[in-house]
Amino acid sequence: MKKNLFSMLILCLIGLQSVLAQSREVSGVVTSADDGLSIPGVSVIIKGTTIGTTTDFDGKYTISVPEDGKILVFSFVGMKTAELPVNSNTIDLVMESESIGMDEVMVVAFGTAKKESFTGSAGVVGAEKLEERTLSSVGQALEGSTTGVQVASTSGQPGSAPAIRIRGFGTLNGDASPLYIVDGSQYEGSLADISPEDIASMTILKDASSTALYGSRAANGVILITTKRGKKNQGKVKIDFKAVTGVVSQAIPHYETVGAKDYYELMYQSYKNSLIHGADVDPTIAAQTAATGIFGKLGYNPFNVANDQIVDANGVINPDAKVIAQGLDWYDPIEQTGYRQNYNLSASGGGEKHDYFFSMGYLDETGYVTNSDFERINTRMNVNATPKKWLKLGTNMSWSFTKKGLASTTDGNSSFGNPFRFARYMGPIYPVYQINPTTGEYILDPAGKKQYDHGSGYDEHGIGSRPTNVDRHIVAELDYNFNETKTNIISNRSYAEFNIIEGLKVSTNVGIDVQNYHQKDFENKIIGDGAPDGRYNETRYTQTALNWNQLINYNTKFGEDHSVEVLLGHESYDLNYTYMYGMKSKSTVTGINEFDNFVTPTSLDGATYEKKSEGYFARLKYNFQNKYYFEGSFRRDGSSVFHPDVRWGNFYSVGATWRMDQEAFIQNLTWIDQLKFRVSYGEVGNDRIGTSRGNYYGYQALYEPHPNALESGLRWSSVGNDKLTWESNNAFDVALEYTVLNNRLHGAVEFYHKISEDLLYNMPLSPSMGLNSQPRNIATLYNQGFEISLGGTVIDTEDFKWNIDLQASTVKNEITAIPDPFDSGSKRWAKGHSVYDYYLYDYYGVDAATGDALYHKWEKDAEGNTHKMYDENGDPVLTTNEQDSEKGYTGDSSIPDLFGSISNTLKYKDFQLSFMFTYAIGGKILDYNYRDLMHEGEYGEALHVDAKKAWKQAGDITNTPRLQSGNTHIAPTSDRWLTDASYLSLKNVNLSYTFPKSKIKDLGINSLKVFASGENLFMLTKREGLNPQEAFSGTTSNVYLPSRVVSFGVNVSF
């Protein structure tokens, strides 16, 4: 070493002599791409020489470059080495950290791990990826981020969080959502309450080996969210500011529905056929009656022709008919352009013995539907200190306040108060406002304002009533009603860590989340459920989650080759939810949404629900020569959901990693940079029976209060189950991870097989039992799949760089044991089928002679399986009454064959463009919305354009049966509504420009970036209006469609 130094010195002296002859002075600043701060100690060497220097305290350097010195090489530990041509006297550099390498440290269960040593399967979403997105909830960022993760955008309501499934569907009860751990403690709030700007990373733990330490809660995967903390920065305070503003619109178009003229013709068919087939009227008379009488059925005439002359006896619209009625579009008045603005300010820093991060943020988003909005104010303070060698302390405190207006209030899929249902199914002949039936013009009130048409008739104006949604009016109700939800969440994570001796640490961590929720809901007295007096309700709850653990950590080395790490721990978890709900009716004055303003109490309830669990756990890690890694975990968990005799369960995992690149025979292969093989097996558990709070007491049979007037009363409410116990999830995982071709290409191939046993389910009992469900451990199923990810640098020049990441995953789901198969909605759960295999009536086609819908009959065999019936000639046995048949497996499932994402990052000089597609191939969606728009001819309800293909007369060859009001066999749920669920969606685009250092340094700014981004820009689907990502079960309903957000922003740091 000394010798080397000596020879270097000599060489330097030789070099210096030539420099003295002809050289020029080059200087510059080196900063970090991560935080924009200068980096001291970077080595700067002239390529091909030994001439060099290092950057000073401020990241500055000055070097004399000889005539033949062309390139400067910058290197620093943990950063990517950079080579820059000497083409000016000032050369600044932004150094990037080595992020893709296997040396990366990642957050794992109860600690961190080097990626190289990790024996489990996990994906990481870092802050830099989150930065490219304009999201109100980080949940959306999980889509396409890692293989095996599926996302359903259940609602586009501002501030809503998507549903996530990791590696298939490991439970039957509908609560297969992963466990969220925020900074080490289970998180029970909404993801939308956490500002994405505060998040440093999200780790998605996918297999049992990585999740086993969470034992009982880990069966459906774990998402670890780590918030930001300050970095050591020699006492300097770093300030970041980000401002984003954008517009919000509807991402998916509406279904195509027919206009007024087509509607009248189709409804004529419906009426005529109901007379012929429903009331045995002679066809000729029926045609006449329908022609003159269809107006009477529909009630409104938007045309300029007489009421009895809209359609002729052949069902053809009057050629003179022109639509004169104003305002027939019901979407228009409830939709708007939404706006979004988001500001975040943070300050962070740190010294030798402390670090701190402080942030505050504000978000205001209005949705594209009136009355829907989301507002969030959040702050965070994360302080860590090491006052003594043996002591480390820290606390991370966040507070957030949110305010939400709900467009759909509390109403469900089929309620009158659901704007999506209301506007979608309103026939195209009904005006929003009262119009003069003769002129089609608005009838204005004395103040000159348009007046809502409630659909119940206005005799004085000769306006009849609608056959649908009578006395209901979504535009008016959204206008008059009031709905607001406020929450505030205080979240704290604190710890103390003691270094007892070298390698032995003892720590205790406390996490507490307190969520206060307050919803106010006013329904007006003019129209809707609040009429005639007006009514008001409030829901308030406080949810307190207390998570406390104690950990003992020991690591040591034996000799050069063996290192061992041991973790022992205990954890307790207590979730307490206490709520109150009240309702009063009869408002005194309008505009005051408080109980005092209402007269008659109609409801007042409240109760407390509590769920607790406790666990003891241990983990042992061993590695030999940083080549072979072994890891084993064990956890014993108890849960209050189960009977004391059966509440404790044992969970474990084992895993191994072989770093093949450390082997001599691989090291000879220069094209291989890194190669890692890993395998794991583990068993984890689940105690969630269902989503409702009542399930906290799953094993207990219960009676609920149900007073009878002034006498106290109790009603029988659940049967309980003493034997109910843990659902177990047994997972095997094997993978090969690689980086090759000088880091140009990297990826992984994974396979998993996950068996879920003793599945918890609120098993339907026959209703004759008096209660129709009981929680049970009922079945066994497995999920298995391949996951392939491939990333590469396609182009890598000095100015232009293009990275692509491809991901593809498969999921196969199959029930392997179930004692009594049973129907669950449009599915049937039986051995050999997935939980999402459709089980439906078989729509066969249309009887060309009558226009009837025909169904191919299924019959049941002795084992209870169904088969399609054929007569002795081998012809299918058909029926026009689907209920005369059993149902059968259609052979389709809602699970796609393949799904994944394609991400691109293109960099040109200081510009960066990134965009991500997500896709799914295969799988079917049971499009209930389409079914409801293809109804049998309900008077007043909108029809899809495909209804124009309906059978009209004998001989018509079509696949759409006749329209016939009142005939429920025309369009019931059947396989007729199954639609290919494949899609390609452009989820996100981000274009940014980072100002060069040289241009901004005089302004005192470290970095400055401007950007434009778009979320949910387009989606290719089989049918216009369809959202194949609405639900994992593959059904559609009347929900808030996803939002498209296009925004612009600026990011500056000082």
Added chain:
Amino acid sequence: MKKYFNKLFLLVLVVSTLGCSDDYLSTQPTHAFTPSSALSSPENMLVALNGMHREMYGQSSLNSTWHGGESYIMPMMEYGAGDYLRALPGTGWFKSTCQWTSHTDATSSNVEWVWYQYYHLIGSANNIINSAEGMVETDLLDEVLGQAYAYRAWAHHRLVCLFAKNPQYSDETTELGVPVMLVTKFPYEGQARETVANVYAQCETDIQKAITLLTGKSGRKSKTHITARTANGIAARIALTKGDFVAAATYANVAKSGLNLMSQDSYKSGFNSYENVEWMWGAEVVADQTNYYRSWFYYIGMNFNGSFDRGTPRIINSTLFNQIAVTDYRRDVFLDKMPDTTVAWDWEQEDGDSTNDFDPNYPTKAEFDKAVDSINALYFNNKTSFKKHPYQVAKFLNANPATIEPEDVLFMRVSEMYLIEAEALARQGGKDAEATAVISVLGNARVRVMEPALPEYDVAARGLSLIDEILLMRRIELFGEGHRWFDMLRNDEALDLAGSDADPSYYLKGYKQDKPSINNNWLFQIPQAELNANANMVANPAAVL
């Protein structure tokens, strides 16, 4: 020293926090109680029984549509049965019932609700009955058990009526009835359907036990509680349905003895209060236990202020109305001359077509408007938003017109006992005189009170046979109260709305149906949920519509 102190401190910390106390994981609900406490004593069982009383009429979380027990089922028994009609499509409530597409559909929530609600009451009664084994007999226990047995009989009877053919025109020893549930416990294996005969046998055993246990007890606090008298009323219904007319007449006589019939004023006061002298069994509904838009009066009333009531005037089948004598004050609760506001009359006759351009009851707009105003004042608290139609039913009226205040719910009243006794006597043969005497008491009570007094009720005035006269009196008296569907099943009556104001293109398959003995469409389908979960269940024959 300091070093050791630190370690000591840490050791204490770790040891003291590792592991929670033994009962840490024992949580108890605050929203509910365990059966061991709810059914532990007669006092507690009375509370559980009260829960059942509430479930008879209160909104229920058993069902995602939050139906309110009999508040919903009784109207369902009218809408498909041809006497209580709707003049306009209005909102969708009971549309499928009118069109006969719900009870014929195994997946319909109506079918499932009826089945589930009755079996839930049966299961709740079983819990009480089976918990009482070994308890010391007290008056209170008798009273609790008597009511539980009465519920079990009543609910099984309702089920067998709806889901199976009436034993009077089917072979009751082979006809499939419904499962008889006497125990509800693990493993909750679905039971097969018993024969109709067996179901009736169980109903009779249970109701006799109820009568025995309840006779002589009088701890009743409200009319939701079942007394010996109510139990006799239930027994009379069961016997009448089965065709056991001797028993029916006897039970009905016991049930009605000592009770009075209501007066003219009372009859016209809206059927909204449990305080009515005739009510034997009914529910008092208090403001903070409202059913909102699941109230009985929302479905059946005239001036409940709900969108269904405002936009969907309900009318009496005019063929029935026309058979009500003008001297009978029950005629007054049907407004045959109601101004028709469901039509946009062309008073000016601008189109030159003079036919039907004005309300036939009101030849001028002035007269029409005046009538509308006075009706609005009389029934609707001057609110104009209620649609009106001739033959509108003004029998069920809110105490405070045009509000959404919940009204009481009626399950059984004295007149029905008169009608059962009269019918059962008449059907026995040779007891026409006794039957005439009984029906005449009711008939006379319904003669309009006038000065000078009108002639007495004459059983032969309409020229009908005695039995037909009694059945007609029954249709008139119990109109809208949830009996009609059961009566049509029992009496094997066909449905035919010809001659009424019902619109055949609205009623469709609910316009005309052959009588139940030859037409399976009358059968409620066994709910799909039951068929799915119960391997022993057999479906009813599919409807042909």
